[in-house]
Amino acid sequence: MxxxxxxxxxxxxxxxxxxxxxxxxxxxxxxxxxxxxxxxxxxxxxxxxxxxxxxxxxxxxxxxxxxxxxxxxxxxxxxxxxxxxxxxxxxxxxxxxxxxxxxxxxxxxxxxxxxxxxxxxxxxxxxxxxxxxxxxxxxxxxxxxASRNYVDGKVAQVQKALTEHSAESNINAHKIGNIDGLQTALEEIADSQMTVNGKAIEYNGDYNLLRKSGWYNGSQSWGAKNLPPTGPASYLVEVIAWSGYNEGSVTQFARSSNKPEVTWFRQGFANGNWNPWTRVTDALYNIYVDPVNGVDEDGKGWSDGANAYKTLGYALGKLPRLSGYETTLTLAAGTYSTLNLSNYRGGLLTVRGAGATTVIDWIMFSHIDNLQLRDFNAVMGLDLRVVNNFSIQNVNSPYGTDGHGVYCLASSGMISMSTYSSKTSGAGIKLDNGSNVVLDTVSGSGNKIGIDVELSICRRRASSITGTTPTRALHGGQIL
Incomplete structure (x- = not known):
């Protein structure tokens, strides 16, 4: 051959x-x-x-x-x-x-x-x-x-029917509504063009009962059942029904309507049973970590509980890089040893805990473009180096440890509604080498230095962080 x-x-x-x-x-x-x-x-x-x-x-x-x-x-x-x-x-x-x-x-x-x-x-x-x-x-x-020839063939049927209809000048109203083949051909063209034109049928019933091939839009908020269990409420679902290779089997692919490039899920029906929805893409925009119930393996991380990853290190390795979208890392209650991330340029990254019950021993971020930290406690404080735009809210370090509550090197952002205390050998807030930080409703006590600024600017609003030395500004640093 x-x-x-x-x-x-x-x-x-x-x-x-x-x-x-x-x-x-x-x-x-x-x-x-x-x-x-x-x-x-x-x-x-x-x-x-x-x-x-x-x-x-x-x-x-x-x-x-x-x-x-x-x-x-x-x-x-x-x-x-x-x-x-x-x-x-x-x-x-x-x-x-x-x-x-x-x-x-x-x-x-x-x-x-x-x-x-x-x-x-x-x-x-x-x-x-x-x-x-x-x-x-x-x-x-x-x-x-539908193939191009198939659609062209159906169009030809309609054109032929319309031509024949226009030639019959005495056709009555009843015949107009029943031109042979016209309605069927129009319906088939509409069906075949559904996916060509990117349209989908709205369906808000039980997706475990949906076994006809096609594209469908469904929303949990509109009553749809058995869509992927977490994530956005609305999904675009492709249903593929197999009629011969495995009699009666169905595969459904669902993607979240707001971020279709990444969040894809799949479930299948065969031998009388539905398999559960599973994630089929490697990159996630909403990643869940649970140190108690999670599992570090592919196919996890897209939901909380048993569908979460177990460790922060494994989850950080799954972050989408250079995506341009917002990514959220959600941490369940529990104790985590290390959160260390550098050179992340994947768009806005949000790390969110469950409040004071989410505790991280040591945290360091370096060379990050956009960062949000929310609702957890940091035992050894926060270390931010060359973080261009950060926002910290309700992230506290009230523990008696060495070092600083927050250390910023060449970083800019805002800290609000947080407490940094008992840093007996360091500062509650330490800004260094060109940092520019706003403090809004930030408190703390028992530190060696309350606010320590060197070659940087610190602006305060409704904030009081005290120490043996309340404030210190060196080498042109300013506390406003």
Whole structure:
């Protein structure tokens, strides 16, 4: 065979021969893609499966080549929800899961959503046989994306019906409402254009009862049930119903409506049971950590409790980088040893605890663009170095420890509604080397120095932090 081409397998040849004898047809149902285990190879007729299958889906359109009656043209669409693999091999399966034809495919990488690329891939496959009449030509009704030829064909039906209608000058009102084929063709065009135009059907019922392929909008606040259990209330859901490969099985993909690039979830129905929703993308914008109930493994972190990560270190490794979106790290009640993050340029990062019951021993941030810290206690205080824009609220360090309550080096921001006390060898607030910080309703006592400023500016409003030395300003530092 040519470098890139197709052959009919021995099973396929037998199926076609049997169909000719018995006057039946071979029903082609699925197209499968593989990566060849990392390399191209020469397919053989005795193969019964791909070397390494990575994706399978229903055939979108199947037709006879108008220029060659022995050629069968097969098209399929790999949706945006599938990806992360390289296509090198391709196979066609019948309705009994028999491999009918196989071929090599020019190497093509199919990206996935978490890589920041939203791409549908059209697969075009041609089989040549001595009798194409024995192949059943159908369009799978579960395919949610119509081909151009299919839509053009339906448009032609409407145009023909309208032309015939306009030629009948004496048609009565009853006939106008019942032009043969017109309503059906219009409905089919609307259905096929639903995803082409990015539209979805509003559905606010029970998603465990939804098993018809298509795109749907659902909201928990509008009464929808069995959507992903946490996160935003509104989701866009793609339903893919499989009718032959695994009778009666359904896969649902849900994405949050406000941040579709990242927050994708999946659930499946097979053998009479629904599997639970699971996260299928690596990057999250809302990450949960629970030191008691969490688990450090892929697929966790998207909810609280047992769906959370267990340690801060593991969760920090999952932060999206260079995303430009707001990311929230939510910490359940408990004690954490270290929160250390540097060189984060992924947009606004918010770290939020559960109040005084969330306790972190040691905290350091360096080279961060935008940072918000909320509602937790810091045993050893906070160390901020080159943090360009920070906001700290209700983050307290009332413990008798060495060091400072808050140490800022070349950092700018605001601290509010917080307390820093008992720093017997340091300051409640220490600003150094070009820092510019506003204190709003900040208090503290029992420190060696209340506010210590060097080459920096500190502005106070309704704040009182005391120490053995209440304030100190060195080398041009200002306390206003």
């Amino acid at each position: 040519a470098q890139y081409g197709t052959i009919i397998t021995n099973i396929g040849l037998a199926q076609i021969a049997n169909a000719q004898i018995t006057q039946t047809k071979v029903g082609l149902e699925y197209i499968a893609l593989g990566d060849g285990n990392g390399a191209h190879y020469v397919p053989t007729q005795n193969q019964t499966k791909l070397v390494h299958e990575v994706w399978r889906g229903p055939i979108a359109e199947l037709s006879i080549d108008p220029t060659n009656s022995n050629r069968i043209i097969i098209d399929a669409v790999v949706p945006v929800t599938a990806g992360g693999f390289t296509i090198r091999e391709i196979g066609i399966f019948d309705d009994k899961n028999n491999l009918i034809a196989i071929g090599q495919y020019p190497e093509k990488y199919k990206p996935q959503l978490s890589e920041g690329v939203s791409e549908e891939t059209i697969i075009h496959f041609v089989i040549e046989t001595n009798n194409a009449d024995v192949v059943k030509l159908t369009i799978d009704p579960t395919v949610i994306i």
